[in-house]
Amino acid sequence: MVGKFVRALFPGSFDPITNGHLDVINRGAKLFDELIVAVGKSPLKNQLFTPEERVEMIAELVKGLAGVSVESFEGLTVEYARQKKADVILRGLRSLTDMNYELELAMTNRSVAGIETVFVMTTEQYGFISSTLIRQVASLGGDISNMVPANVNRRLQERFKRMQERR
Ligand code: ADP
Numbered sequence: 198m199v200g201k202f203v204r205a206l207f208p209g210s211f212d213p214i215t216n217g218h219l220d221v222i223n224r225g226a227k228l229f230d231e232l233i234v235a236v237g238k239s240p241l242k243n244q245l246f247t248p249e250e251r252v253e254m255i256a257e258l259v260k261g262l263a264g265v266s267v268e269s270f271e272g273l274t275v276e277y278a279r280q281k282k283a284d285v286i287l288r289g290l291r292s293l294t295d296m297n298y299e300l301e302l303a304m305t306n307r308s309v310a311g312i313e314t315v316f317v318m319t320t321e322q323y324g325f326i327s328s329t330l331i332r333q334v335a336s337l338g339g340d341i342s343n344m345v346p347a348n349v350n351r352r353l354q355e356r357f358k359r360m361q362e363r364r
Contacts, residue, residue, distance in 0.1 A: 205229040206283035208274045217323035221289035236269040275310035286314045
């Protein structure tokens with residue numbers, strides 16, 4: 198991509214951000230001039246952290262990364278990409294299961310908005326990490342310290358401790 202300024206949007210739920218997401222962000226930061234991590238406010242998903250909390254955790258992690266910023270958004274991802282003048286959408290791939298879904302999503306986004314999606318493959322050690330799994334294991338008291346950044350681990354512990362106290 199020599200010679201052209203490229204801004205990428207990395208959209209997702211990030212509930213919460215994991216080492217897998219962070220790996221994608223680090224790779225993306227090297228590939229693009231600017232990378233906007235976009236936290237979607239999906240009303241359909243069961244949420245653990247509010248979009249504001251998710252943005253806060255990500256902001257702490259990308260502080261030192263040149264060209265990387267984080268925001269939350271509502272509505273269609275492609276609409277937000279257009280608003281932010283993003284050239285491409287960045288997504289991460291873990292497995293063939295991801296591939297099927299991501300292929301459909303990328304083709305839909307290209308068809309409705311003409312925007313390209315760029316994929317990066319995760320480092321093998323993060324291939325099994327998902328936010329859903331993290332939420333489940335953490336809620337049952339399991340050790341997830343090697344799957345999420347330290348600030349996220351701390352918040353998860355706090356959140357579930359408080360939930361248990363309320364029970
Ligand atoms: P969404 O609800 O939009 O799928 P997620 O927060 O679950 O949002 O994921 C955002 C993006 O990060 C997706 O492209 C997903 O495939 C990717 N991703 C999630 N976990 C990992 C991981 N462990 N390694 C690489 N990519 C990942």
